[in-house]
Amino acid sequence: MSAERSEIEQFMRGLEHRNPHEPEFHQAVQEIAESVMPWYLAHEDYRKAQILERVTEPDRIISFRVSWETDDGDIRANRAWRVQFSHALGPYKGGLRFHPTVTQSVLKFLGFEQIFKNSLTGLPMGGAKGGSNFNPKGKSEREVMRFCQSLMTELYRHIGEDVDIPAGDIGVGTREISFLFGHYMRLQNRWTGVLTGKGCSFGGSAVRMEATGYGCVYFCEHMLNHHGEGLEGKCIAISGSGNVALHAAEKAVEKGARVVTLSDSDGFVYVREGLQQEHLEFVKDLKQNRRGRISEFAENYRGAEFHEGEDPWRVTCDIALPCATQNELQENDAEALIRNGVMAVCEGANMPLTAGAARLFAAHNILHAPGKASNAGGVAVSGLELSQNAMRISWSHDEVDSLLQKIMTEIHLSCVQHGTSHGRVDYVRGANIAGFKKVADAMLAYGVF
Ligand SMILES: NC(=O)C1=CN([C@@H]2O[C@H](COP(=O)(O)OP(=O)(O)OC[C@H]3O[C@@H](n4cnc5c(N)ncnc54)[C@H](O)[C@@H]3O)[C@@H](O)[C@H]2O)C=CC1
Numbered sequence: 002m003s004a005e006r007s008e009i010e011q012f013m014r015g016l017e018h019r020n021p022h023e024p025e026f027h028q029a030v031q032e033i034a035e036s037v038m039p040w041y042l043a044h045e046d047y048r049k050a051q052i053l054e055r056v057t058e059p060d061r062i063i064s065f066r067v068s069w070e071t072d073d074g075d076i077r078a079n080r081a082w083r084v085q086f087s088h089a090l091g092p093y094k095g096g097l098r099f100h101p102t103v104t105q106s107v108l109k110f111l112g113f114e115q116i117f118k119n120s121l122t123g124l125p126m127g128g129a130k131g132g133s134n135f136n137p138k139g140k141s142e143r144e145v146m147r148f149c150q151s152l153m154t155e156l157y158r159h160i161g162e163d164v165d166i167p168a169g170d171i172g173v174g175t176r177e178i179s180f181l182f183g184h185y186m187r188l189q190n191r192w193t194g195v196l197t198g199k200g201c202s203f204g205g206s207a208v209r210m211e212a213t214g215y216g217c218v219y220f221c222e223h224m225l226n227h228h229g230e231g232l233e234g235k236c237i238a239i240s241g242s243g244n245v246a247l248h249a250a251e252k253a254v255e256k257g258a259r260v261v262t263l264s265d266s267d268g269f270v271y272v273r274e275g276l277q278q279e280h281l282e283f284v285k286d287l288k289q290n291r292r293g294r295i296s297e298f299a300e301n302y303r304g305a306e307f308h309e310g311e312d313p314w315r316v317t318c319d320i321a322l323p324c325a326t327q328n329e330l331q332e333n334d335a336e337a338l339i340r341n342g343v344m345a346v347c348e349g350a351n352m353p354l355t356a357g358a359a360r361l362f363a364a365h366n367i368l369h370a371p372g373k374a375s376n377a378g379g380v381a382v383s384g385l386e387l388s389q390n391a392m393r394i395s396w397s398h399d400e401v402d403s404l405l406q407k408i409m410t411e412i413h414l415s416c417v418q419h420g421t422s423h424g425r426v427d428y429v430r431g432a433n434i435a436g437f438k439k440v441a442d443a444m445l446a447y448g449v450f
């Protein structure tokens with residue numbers, strides 16, 4: 002066994018022992034450890050300062066009960082967390098997720114990834130994530146409002162514009178951010194940019210809603226261009242039908258690609274001719290306002306097929322954009338995509354590939370952009386929202402979009418710079434080393450911290 006391999010195994014054994022029953026967190030750390038270990042071992046100062054051991058231990062985890070009342074007057078209790086992982090590069094920053102699958106392990110993996118993603122944006126932001134096992138599906142507007150207000154009644158003590166600035170994620174969109182923000186103001190009696198993803202008429206930034214999906218397509222285009230290819234005419238399979246999936250689809254269609262799928266947890270829709278803007282508007286209204294299922298799209302449009310209980314990875318495509326959730330694309334899905342000729346996989350979601358699927362793509366030289374690089378556009382525009390709030394100004398759509406494009410270009414360059422060997426770019430390694438190095442240097446500069 003090589004020295005590197007045995008260091009990784011020894012490090013992971015210790016981490017698993019200290020953090021039992023947290024498989025998602027182990028997976029996210031293992032990916033970073035595999036990428037950075039050779040470089041880490043070559044730098045005695047980082048090793049001596051125990052950077053890897055310290056950066057995998059959250060600064061703190063706040064866990065609390067959220068009690069709320071249903072419309073029928075019944076009392077419910079959920080569990081919520083805020084994982085403040087690292088503020089080495091700036092105030093804690095990262096979304097809130099409301100979904101029944103939320104656990105401490107899921108939020109630790111997301112908070113950990115957020116440290117390096119935020120580092121890649123070049124903006125001064127640390128890494129955090131939070132959320133609750135609350136399921137918004139089937140809840141009335143008033144129930145969601147009462148839940149958000151109860152959650153903020155505890156969370157407000159732990160956040161602040163220079164301390165920790167939450168935002169949205171799965172199950173938390175503009176509606177939820179508005180309820181949370183309104184309640185924060187009531188509790189604190191002051192207006193401050195303590196959350197991002199706010200409505201544009203009350204301190205939100207232009208393009209924040211679109212930024213993750215648009216940024217993912219900008220990154221994908223750079224990755225293709227760098228390898229002598231382009232987006233125009235490419236067939237794209239997208240999973241999910243939420244904020245990230247729909248805006249990725251919108252930008253890809255605008256750039257002349259043929260987007261053939263969208264999905265939710267019930268199944269996927271397939272449109273051979275490619276989705277049009279009119280279809281995307283229908284799904285936006287369906288998901289954001291009517292809160293319906295993707296199958297309703299197929300019921301309303303001839304030529305759209307609904308595949309119940311399946312994910313979209315068996316359709317023939319050039320590019321796959323997984324934009325739903327973690328570990329949604331597994332080894333057998335990767336095999337099917339490779340068999341069908343996929344050339345690039347660009348992650349809109351956080352850690353949507355299992356480790357086995359990622360290994361298969363690497364072994365077949367398929368271009369693979371990890372979420373911490375390709376979906377960083379969302380948090381980057383959140384960073385720009387913070388700047389606008391601090392300056393009490395609003396930038397136009399075009400101003401923010403051009404800054405977003407610039408940031409995605411820089412992130413792509415960082416991946417190329419740190420991930421190229423023998424003429425091939427390993428985007429996973431490049432993103433991990435580029436993101437990690439800045440955090441490690443800051444920790445070193447702070448001394449014992
Ligand atoms: N909203 C943002 O700005 C950012 C989001 N992300 C990531 O993108 C992904 C999607 O987030 P959003 O679009 O914001 O959330 P959303 O709540 O708007 O949409 C989530 C989508 O994923 C699907 N989904 C969720 N759980 C699923 C499951 N178990 N099986 C199949 N489908 C499932 C839902 O049906 C929905 O279509 C997540 O991984 C999130 O962490 C990453 C960066 C920023």
Ligand SMILES: O=C(O)CCC(=O)C(=O)O
Nearest residue numbers: 095096168170379380383
């Ligand atoms: O905008 C933000 O602060 C966080 C976005 C997020 O949660 C993510 O990048 O996964």
